[in-house]
Every structure is written in C-alpha cells, then in structure tokens.
Amino acid sequence: MTAPLLVRAARGERTERPPVWLMRQAGRHLPEYRELREEYTFREAIEDPEIAEEITLQPYRRYGVDGVVMFSDILTCLEPLGFDYHIESGVGPVIENPVDGPDDVARRRGDVRDELSFVADLLDRLSESVADEDAVLGFAGGPFTLASYVVAGGVDHRRTAVRTFRARHPDAFLELMERFAGVVAEYLQMQADHGADAVQLFDTYAGVLPPADYEQYVRPLHREILDSVDLPTVEFVRNMGGRLESLAATGADVVGLDWTVDMTRARAELGETPVQGNLDPSLLFAAPETVRDRTAEIIRAAGPEGHILNLGHGVNRDTPIEGVEAFVETAQEWEW
C-alpha cells in the first residue's frame, strides 16, 4: 500500500502535486461548524469523540484536503498536570489555577492515556472514516506555549508574563516546561498508537524568546518530544525567520513555516528538510485569482520535493469559503 500523499511529502519524497491542509481548518469559518456549535460548548465538542469526529470531517468533505487534522485544542495537555481551564467567549482560554510563583510549578502528574482517552477514541474513529490515501493528523501544544498560558492565567498577546517569569525564575521556568514536555511526549505517543499518520508540535509562541534562550530552554525539549514519536513530525514555531535551522535541529521531519518567511530563502537555508506552509492566512480574504497567484508562487518556490502546502498560521474565523477553495484547488490541480 502506498503511504498517504502527505506522508510521502513529509518524508521528503517528490510528489505529483503538493498535499494540502490548513491549520484550524475545522472551525468557525465553516457555516456547518457554526451551526453544530450552537448545541455544544467548545469543551463539550472536543471531549465527545462523536461530535469531534463530525467536526473534523467537515472540511474534509467540503474541500477534500489531504490532511485531516483532529478537532481538538492545544490546551488539552493542561489537564494531566492539574491545570483547570475554560474558554470564555470573546476572550479565549482562562486558567482557573494559574502558576502562582516559582514554588507552584510542581503539580500532580495524571495519567495521560486515561485523562485524554477521548482523543484516542477520536483518532480510532478517524482511522476508519478517512481514506487510506489521506492522512489523519494529530497534534499537541508545545511546552513553552503551554507554560505561557498557565503563567499568564490566560491569553497574553505579548507573552510578557512567561517571559518575565523565565527571567526572574529560570529554574522554575525550566521545571514547568519539562513537566509539560513529559506530558506532551506521552500524548503524542498515544496519538501514534491510535492511528495518527503524522503529528504536529505547535510551540507557536516559543519564537518570542531570544535565540540563545530558545536554544537553551526549548530546543532540547522539542528534540526529546519529537524523538519519542515514531511517526512523521512537523515542528511549528512562529517568528523563527533568520533561525530556521534551529527548528530543523529539533530532529523534526518537517519544518512548519509561518507567513513572514520567504519560501525560496527557507529552502536555501534548510536544504533537503521538508517544509510546510506558508500563505499568509489574511490573503484568503483577497480576490480568488490573487489567492491562486500567491499560492502558486509558494508551490513553485518550494519545488516538487518534500512540500506540504498550508497556511502560515490558522484560518481566521471570518475567512471566505471562496478563498479557501482557491487555495486548496491550486494544490489539487497542480502538476509537476
């Protein structure tokens, strides 16, 4: 049996066209999602495998994307460490028991497979419902991003709280991240055991650290996490332009590129390492011809080997369907 198109690209193979999926493809930009969500809270939707499966499959049915990313949340990993949270409408996540100081990082360590079994159930279902040529994608939040939420107590756009915490309490900061890394590694292994074809580590905000701090604190943990997973892995961190080789040095199979990186330059810096990305999500609001042109530029610059087409970040909630269609179709109609 041939591996899914996305997995072949993740291995660095030449593919007949780039596989395509979108970060946050299952979500608010889809009318069928908004309709379904009227009946369930976000937490209910991600914790009920049947509802989560339905939401996961919505963009798969509509667009025929090659990667089917499970509907879940990067914050699910907070629970096995005893952090409670809820989503406040219009605000975002609120951590009910945030880190209260350097002596408050040693929380309980719950059983990941037990506490997050709903994700295993979801992946079991998706393995059945997704065609063999398409890839089921799992994911997890990374240790810095998780730490940023529990230190700030919720959304903190500039990540000031966690950056200050790392300056004032470097040992506690590292301990907190190590605890998350342990949970994340176990969580991704569980996803592998339940049929994920590839997984993405979203340490989206770790790029707010200076290069030396990223290297010292974060990269070793990413390496540890990614080494422990026996599947193709994607490493995604924003604002790493000028230091992409740090991402490749985590041992990730694929480096995810945000939209502020020029694809030609990324290829030159990363050599043969496969890449994913990298259209600016806000460009999906442009006229469909513009979307097609900008998408084609990325595909051409990336070339035929080891490229997974994606946005440079998640789909915005008000994104027009026509923009997403133009993006996906450009990949689907491509011929190398």
Add this chain to the structure above:
Amino acid sequence: MTAPLLVRAARGERTERPPVWLMRQAGRHLPEYRELREEYTFREAIEDPEIAEEITLQPYRRYGVDGVVMFSDILTCLEPLGFDYHIESGVGPVIENPVDGPDDVARRRGDVRDELSFVADLLDRLSESVADEDAVLGFAGGPFTLASYVVAGGVDHRRTAVRTFRARHPDAFLELMERFAGVVAEYLQMQADHGADAVQLFDTYAGVLPPADYEQYVRPLHREILDSVDLPTVEFVRNMGGRLESLAATGADVVGLDWTVDMTRARAELGETPVQGNLDPSLLFAAPETVRDRTAEIIRAAGPEGHILNLGHGVNRDTPIEGVEAFVETAQEWEW
C-alpha cells in the same frame, strides 16, 4: 565640536564605548513619572511642552543615558489626517473615527507644523536642556503601524484588521499608507528643524506582512520618508529576522534590531550598516548580574563600530530600576 556619542555611532564610527538609551525610557517604570502622571492625562502630558520636557528628562537625570528621546506618542501623526483618538486606561488607544471601508481613506490633510507645534516646542526646550555630548532623539510612527490602528479602530494584537484590509482593498491600503507617509516625512523634517540630533521611524508592526508585501507596499514609503530627513535615522520594525537587508535597503543609517535576532548574525548579514539593540526587555527582570552578562554579550557581538545599545523593544511598565541600571551601567563602564 565633537558630535554626540550616539550620532558618532549612528555614522558607523568606532566609539570608545557604545552609547545607550532605551525605547520608552520615559514612562511607567519610573516612580517619578507615575507621580507626575497622577495630575495629567497622557494626552495632556504629551501636548504640554513643559510637562513633556520634564518627563523626557526624568530618565536622563536618573540614568545618564546618551540618547534623550522626546516624550511623545507614535499616534500624534493621526491628527493632521483628521483621525481623533483617546487613550483608554488599561486598553490603549481608541480611534474615534476609524476607517470605515475602502472609500474612507481620503481624509483632510492638515498642516503638520501647525497642528503638532507642541512637539517643535518640546524639541526647542530639549535642545537647551540636554548637554552637547548627548543626543536629543525624535521619532514618528510608520505608515503601516499608523494604518493598523485606524483600520482596526484601536489595539489589534494580530493586526488582523489591517492585514485583511490590505488583502481585500490593496489600492485603498496603499493610498492610506501614502497619506501617512507624507505626514510622517513632514513631521520628521520639523523635528530636524527644531534640534533633534537623530530620529527613529517606528514601523514596529510592519513585520507582520509577508516579505513580498513588505517590499511592495512598505519599503518604498520608508525610503521616501528617510530620504527626506537630513539627520541620522534609525529604522525599527519587529520580526524582520531573516530579512534584515530589507531594513537596510530603506536607506536608514541605523537598523534597529528586536530581541529575536542574534547580534552576531545580524552583523554578518548587515555588513557595515550600524545597528541598534537588542536586549529582550523582559530580561531586565532578571538578577542584575544576569542583566550585565546578557548586555555584555550583545556589546561584544556588536563590536566597537556603529553600535547603539538599546533594548529590542520598549521598557515594560513594571521593570525594576535595578535592571535598567545594570543595563545602562554596562555600557557606561565599557571600554573597547
């Protein structure tokens, strides 16, 4: 007469030690500022030259910095284009008449020297009160950053509104930025005429654009603005790692570096172009020895020619005085 230390560094000269100043050095982290601000609103403080002078001089007296940046706001340039705004405590600026669509970018064009004469008065005062060996610094917000506020109607951390506007209405987006560029150029010329020794263009958020869009829309306007000013200029845009040469290509005398750029690498990419930066502002919360070590690493990596020591972004409001002292003293005690 010898030029101020900061101006010599801005010209690329070898200096006996790096000149030092901090973005947002006059502000909330200083107890004397917080005390004075109890009596005046932010707008009152920036629009009264006597109060603004006092605030400007507070960090100069306390730390003896080499650059004395006028106390003002990047949003002052909104007024000559007819955008009204106020600062909402705990929220930030609120634009009272934001851009309502692509047909709403052609506002009135007021007289900059008339409407912003309080800034000229402030600079006249500072020229008297600042010693000849120290530099009076002016500044302005850049066209993209200004556009981001008037399109969003206020703070918009991800700049989603302006990014979407540029995708949907590229012509109106460019027209809006061109209008701001005209005002900014005139404003910086006025600052030069009233005794500023150098000026900084803060287009802080323009790095959220993909490289191709930065090149197409923003860089020509920066070049136009900077070319029109007969003073040493600093160009500051965040998240430009991996494309620093775009900043140098604006014709700026000095490239400002945020804290996510490695100084050694920046020097390798920029060649002889003078640089400013780049300590992570959150590191000022660390133990003073750590602040000294990290600051010394930057000074060593930058070398003795054409380096102005600064943070990689503005001082945070809760920053401890000891952290700022350790930072400034490291430069003041340096000997090449």
